[in-house]
Amino acid sequence: MNFSRLVFFIFFTTCVAFGQNKVVSEIRIQGNKKTKTSAITRLTNIEQGKALDSLQIEKDIRRLKRLPSIAHAYYEVYEKEEGYEVVYGIEENFTIIPSANLYTTNNDEFAFRIGLYEFNLFGQNIVLGGLYQNDIYSSYGANLRAPFLFSKKLGVAFNYSNLTTEEPVFLESGTADYKYNNTSYEVLGLYQFNFQNRIELGVNYFNEDYTYKRGATEAGVPQDFDVNKLLYKLIYEYDNLDYDYQYVSGFKSTLNAQYVVSTENVLPDFLIGWNDFLYHKRIGKKGNWSSRLRLGLASNDDSPFAPFAVDNNLNIRGVGNTIDRGTGVIVLNTEYRHTLYEKDWFVLQSNVFVDGGSWRNPGGDFGDFGDSQNFRIYPGVGLRLMHKRIFNAIFRIDYGHGVTDDATKGFVFGIGQYF
Known part of the structure; x- marks a missing residue:
């Protein structure tokens, strides 16, 4: 041939x-x-x-x-x-799941949140649940989320909450404590463009009620006020994560943008937005390196009621319950997770982490991010006890110890990974 x-x-x-x-x-x-x-x-x-x-x-x-x-x-x-x-x-997965978060610091602060959720209602991947929180005062909420109600791309979500806490307000003359109540009703439309990209659009009608309890006072800062607001919300998510039981790899980005309109002149209208960047990488057979970077900005009003909080259960493990506020935020959480023991459905995982961040003062400038008084670094260690066939059945305990000025230390307990 x-x-x-x-x-x-x-x-x-x-x-x-x-x-x-x-x-x-x-x-x-x-x-x-x-x-x-x-x-x-x-x-x-x-x-x-x-x-x-x-x-x-x-x-x-x-x-x-x-x-x-x-x-x-x-x-x-x-x-x-x-x-x-x-x-x-x-x-x-087994999908009727209790949720729990407990957190404390060396200042004897203690709060907890418990809930019960069904993540596969009627076998249709519909989420329905409610929660109860005790953080000095009692709070509760309910959520319904049906992401594929109308098609494989289109769904809807409804959320209700009645949240009451004691909030510190940071004034030039000192710190004041307010009883804060937020009652909200929210509806969101959910749309998934493709495998990696989705969007949420919706509106939230809520009432804020501040009542002065104790501490410093200042001229021009009201001690009691009640105001109704409208919040317009946009969430855009790019998700390229790949899951293999407790291991995660890939990149995810979530943008949350909000415009808040006050029905009265007690507080100004404002814009707020933040983006969470998550990166996960498998390390060998038993390791996982995971990081979250949050960048956020809000209207820079010189108000003691700034929207971004420095908080134990949100961004810096061990720092305390709402110890400061700002109109801008940069936070990096990074940790190495390692599987210590695995047999059948049970996994014991350890982690070593560093949480660090800085905030812009209300009415301040971008130079505030470099101010040592606004900068916090908290390294720490933790454990995870996991059930591989129950959704989000991860009991976590972390201990964070601050190494910057006026640092605290404390434990953070919860269900699910911290991020």
């Missing part, structure tokens, strides 16, 4: 091979008990009667593993005479 005939033969056999590609003849879901098969298939993009696409199958599996109802997902492909049979295997 001369060279020209060899080239023709290779070209001909390649064309025949591609021309006889088999299509997907059957799609089967197995392993799901509570989750409806229809709820799974509506979220996948592989189609019967079309050519087998391994890249699309991989995307489907990654998307399924993100669902609260699914602990793990995998696929198998079988070749048959009439085409390919594709099997999606599902390992389900």
Whole structure:
């Protein structure tokens, strides 16, 4: 066979091979008990009667593993005479989950939040739940989230909360304590553009009630006021995370932008926005390096009621319960998680972390971020006890110890990873 005939033969056999590609003849879901098969298939993009696409199958599996109802997902492909049979295997989570957060510092501050959530209502990946909080005063809330109510891309969420806390207000003459109540009603439309990008748009009607309790006073700062507000919210998320039980890898970015309108002149209207950047990387077989960077800015009003708080349970582990406020924030949380023990459903994981951040003073400038009085660094250690087949069943305990000026130390307990 001369060279020209060899080239023709290779070209001909390649064309025949591609021309006889088999299509997907059957799609089967197995392993799901509570989750409806229809709820799974509506979220996948592989189609019967079309050519087998391994890249699309991989995307489907990654998307399924993100669902609260699914602990793990995998696929198998079988070749048959009439085409390919594709099997999606599902390992389900137990999804009726209590939640708990407890936090304290060496100043004997103590608060807790408990809740109960169903993350797979009716087997349709609908989230329904409520919570109770005690932070000097009692608070409660309820949430309903149906991200795929209308289609695989379109859903809705409703949130209600009645939150009451004692809030420190930082004045030039000292610190005042206010009883603060926020009662809110929120509705959000949820839309997922594709596998990695989604958006939430909505409105929140809420009432804020401040009542002076004790401490410093200052001319021009009201001691008691009650105001109704409207909050317009936009959340945009890019999610390229990949999950393998307790291990996470990839990048995620979440932008939260809000415009708050006051119905009275007690407080000014303002804009606020922040972006969380998360990066996770597998280290060897048992390690995970995870980091979160938060950048945020708000209207720079010279008000003691600034929106960004320095708080134990939000951004700096061990710092205390709302010890300062600002109109801008830069926070970096980074930690190394290592699996110490794993057997069947149980995982014991350790972590070593450093939380650091700085805030812009109300009415200040960007130079405030470099002011040592606004800068805090808290290294620490922690443990995680995990159940691999119960959604978010991660009991965490962290101990943070500050190394900057006027630092504190303390424990933070909770359900789920800190970020």
